[in-house]
Amino acid sequence: MRPIIHPAITDVTVEGILYALSDPVRVEIFMSMAAADCAKPCSAYGEVKNRKLPKSSLSQHIKVLREAGLIRSQRQGVEIRNTTRCTELADKFGDLISGIVNAYQRQNSAKRKSKRA
Amino acid sequence: MRPIIHPAITDVTVEGILYALSDPVRVEIFMSMAAADCAKPCSAYGEVKNRKLPKSSLSQHIKVLREAGLIRSQRQGVEIRNTTRCTELADKFGDLISGIVNAYQRQNSAKRKSKRA
């Protein structure tokens, strides 16, 4: 079987990151992964906004995140565990990622608030 | 003629911004606009990376930036002058935009450096 490929941090680009995070499903996955306390399998991210993703779509989305350099995936037995590359990314891109995540979080909490009202 | 439509700042979303800026041509346009000292017509952004954009494409890209809430366009005689909405955006999204722009700028200056070498 071929190994899972990750770009070197030097090959990670801003446009790649923005593209990957410009999809609402993918940011959700990424943010949820960033919030996780340990590496979780792909299937842990299979539900987004109360909608179950087809597994081929989930696989594609995770691949996009991986190839953009945002996450790292490694096989652990029958499943593939995923983590963000936030530390490396922060070294290279400063507060780009955290800025995006924070903006999303603020937006989401504002949305939840207005829904309750 | 119908007026040019801009979203209210309250309707501007993070995903919309990321989507708009995930295109290399559009970030170039946006960054160049942000760097401009005064409002310039669309045609001022018609050349990106030494390649002349077809004007229908330029028009589309500017429309995407406008509808994402990133820029403001207003007719001034025969041309349409464009400015960024950076101030409003910073109020709403903190350092999201500046983080993106800074990351891009660092990346571009690194690229230029390695080309020279």
Place this chain on the structure above:
DNA sequence: TACAATAGTTCCAGAATATTGAACTATTGG
């Protein structure tokens, strides 16, 4: 070794988006 169960990936056809030349609209100067 074989097979079943689980987790993901790949393939590919249909759906959705993006690109761009050509035709069109808007504004102004003469």
Place this chain on the structure above:
DNA sequence: CCAATAGTTCAATATTCTGGAACTATTGTA
């Protein structure tokens, strides 16, 4: 009113995305 300039819209083509079905990979069990 006409010509020139600046952009927009239309529509055909091209590219990218989505997701079901078939496939591969790993492990546990017999």
